[in-house]
Amino acid sequence: MTDRTVDAVVVGGGSAGLSAALRLREAGASVAIIEREPYLGGILLQCIHSGFGLHEFGEDLTGPEYAERFIRPALESGIEICLDATVTEIGEEPDGRSVIALSRSLGVIRFAARVVVLAMGCRERNRGNIAIAGTRPAGVLTAGLAQRLVNIEGCVPGRNVVIIGSGDIGLIMARRLTLVGCTVRGVVEIQDYPSGSARNIAQCLNDYSIPLHLGHVVTRIEGKDRVEAVRVAPLDAGRPETGREFRIPCDTVLLSVGLIPENELSRAAGVPINEGTAGPWVDADMMTGARGIFACGNVLHVHDLVDFVTEEARRCADRAAVFLKGGAREPMLPVNAGANVRSIVPNACAPGRQNVFYLRPLVVKNDVRLEVSVGGQEISRKRLAHVQPSEMIRFTLESGSIPPAAVRNIPSESGTAVEVSLR
Amino acid sequence: MARAGEVKVTGNRCSRGETYGKEEVLAPRRILTAVVPTDSPRFPCAPVRTDRAIGRAVVPQLLRELYARRVSLPVRQGQVFIEDFDGARVVFTRTLPPDEIPSVGEAGTEAEREDEIPRLQKAP
Numbered sequence: 001m002t003d004r005t006v007d008a009v010v011v012g013g014g015s016a017g018l019s020a021a022l023r024l025r026e027a028g029a030s031v032a033i034i035e036r037e038p039y040l041g042g043i044l045l046q047c048i049h050s051g052f053g054l055h056e057f058g059e060d061l062t063g064p065e066y067a068e069r070f071i072r073p074a075l076e077s078g079i080e081i082c083l084d085a086t087v088t089e090i091g092e093e094p095d096g097r098s099v100i101a102l103s104r105s106l107g108v109i110r111f112a113a114r115v116v117v118l119a120m121g122c123r124e125r126n127r128g129n130i131a132i133a134g135t136r137p138a139g140v141l142t143a144g145l146a147q148r149l150v151n152i153e154g155c156v157p158g159r160n161v162v163i164i165g166s167g168d169i170g171l172i173m174a175r176r177l178t179l180v181g182c183t184v185r186g187v188v189e190i191q192d193y194p195s196g197s198a199r200n201i202a203q204c205l206n207d208y209s210i211p212l213h214l215g216h217v218v219t220r221i222e223g224k225d226r227v228e229a230v231r232v233a234p235l236d237a238g239r240p241e242t243g244r245e246f247r248i249p250c251d252t253v254l255l256s257v258g259l260i261p262e263n264e265l266s267r268a269a270g271v272p273i274n275e276g277t278a279g280p281w282v283d284a285d286m287m288t289g290a291r292g293i294f295a296c297g298n299v300l301h302v303h304d305l306v307d308f309v310t311e312e313a314r315r316c317a318d319r320a321a322v323f324l325k326g327g328a329r330e331p332m333l334p335v336n337a338g339a340n341v342r343s344i345v346p347n348a349c350a351p352g353r354q355n356v357f358y359l360r361p362l363v364v365k366n367d368v369r370l371e372v373s374v375g376g377q378e379i380s381r382k383r384l385a386h387v388q389p390s391e392m393i394r395f396t397l398e399s400g401s402i403p404p405a406a407v408r409n410i411p412s413e414s415g416t417a418v419e420v421s422l423r
Numbered sequence: 424m425a426r427a428g429e430v431k432v433t434g435n436r437c438s439r440g441e442t443y444g445k446e447e448v449l450a451p452r453r454i455l456t457a458v459v460p461t462d463s464p465r466f467p468c469a470p471v472r473t474d475r476a477i478g479r480a481v482v483p484q485l486l487r488e489l490y491a492r493r494v495s496l497p498v499r500q501g502q503v504f505i506e507d508f509d510g511a512r513v514v515f516t517r518t519l520p521p522d523e524i525p526s527v528g529e530a531g532t533e534a535e536r537e538d539e540i541p542r543l544q545k546a547p
Binding site for chain 2 (some may be wrong): 040041048050060062065067071075083150151152153154181207
């Protein structure tokens with residue numbers, strides 16, 4: 001067994017882990033990144049399309065280009081990088097945390113650290129999550145797996161493809177598979193509106209005349225050894241109209257039906273999970289309910305834009321650096337999701353400073369008022385031209401927005417909380 | 424097919440919207456990204472992009488050109504693969520194989536006091 005001692009261990013070397021590790025290193029901390037794959041960069045490396053970095057760099061970058069903007073500095077910064085290694089356990093020690101990793105070359109490594117940053121990203125929902133009836137033939141895979149096969153491994157998973165779900169990954173894969181010679185027979189979306197962006201509908205589907213079946217559901221997958229067809233029915237008030245069902249012959253079905261933060265490791269470490277995001281509950285310092293364990297990126301909540309992952313990871317690292325220096329913890333108020341808000345991150349705010357929130361709406365709506373209230377009293381509002389569940393909302397609550405009376409109540413017996421609503 | 428003078432763009436909120444709208448109707452342009460096969464079993468695909476948008480109509484032609492080639496690694500991000508296609512360069516977007524992870528001792532500064540620590544990387 002190899003024993004190592006660092007200030008901070010970052011679990012995951014994708015966009016969140018790299019950004020957090022670099023920022024902690026800049027703050028003077030000794031940092032180790034533990035990455036499962038044999039290279040840094042995470043899922044960005046398989047996202048060869050462009051559209052990354054518009055906020056962060058003001059440039060239209062591909063995934064690998066965005067990743068290398070962080071990989072190169074990480075290699076030069078003195079961050080310890082442990083590749084091909086899987087973290088199996090995060091433990092609690094009298095003076096901090098232990099992280100156990102299994103490495104191909106070094107066997108068991110035990111890190112002692114005062115801070116752990118969770119940056120493991122997320123997983124794709126698959127067939128089991130959406131319970132599609134039918135047989136279980138080969139040829140049913142998630143869109144992200146297909147992306148890895150085509151862009152990293154150089155394999156094409158089939159010829160005639162139906163995509164379930166109109167999330168951005170599914171749309172990107174519709175174009176990508178078309179460009180490598182597949183025929184995409186259609187995209188089937190259960191909602192009446194696409195989950196992906198308008199740009200991707202235009203450039204990934206319309207450019208190649210790929211049919212988009214909104215308000216439709218795949219009722220059955222057919223085929224014995226290999227997928228032979230899917231049956232598709234329109235939805236009427238949430239129920240499939242079996243009388244209008246039709247059949248699309250295909251040999252491959254891709255699922256692009258959402259992402260789930262990957263928190264097995266966090267749960268085992270006793271980190272409380274927030275139901276709305278399926279990621280850890282975090283306070284205004286991006287610290288989870290387990291002391292010394294911080295979280296950022298898609299392990300915390302699923303983002304649409306990597307630029308926001310970078311921003312969030314840096315903020316997380318800044319607070320983790322303060323924690324490492326033994327800085328006093330500021331008083332905080334809990335933050336709750338109000339009307340039409342599915343989830344909000346972070347789950348607490350520090351009234352003494354600026355707080356940045358990310359929230360996920362429950363509704364598609366134009367001309368929306370974002371309201372922030374404390375104990376029923378409105379303290380801030382913002383107009384939004386349009387909201388939809390597939391677009392995360394970012395907003396800032398300036399320092400001093402929260403009335404001193406509410407701050408004086410911390411820790412609050414009365415349950416005073418900040419509530420954010422969309423009306 | 425519409426001609427330039429016949430296209431009227433509405434609803435745009437800046438002048439770039441008008442240019443984009445006209446272009447989108449008359450001759451849409453796209454950034455193309457793809458992978459080209461390599462000679463390496465470890466990294467069989469090298470991702471590439473056009474450094475600017477090319478005519479959508481010539482995308483199949485560029486794909487044929489890309490798929491007919493095989494690249495020898497190493498390649499560096501930004502390295503030019505095709506100098507001129509429809510006014511665009513085709514460049515590699517990922518450095519392959521990835522740059523070596525430096526050993527902890529070489530990384531310098533704070534890490535130096537722990538230079539007896541073995542490097543935490545699997546040899547390729």
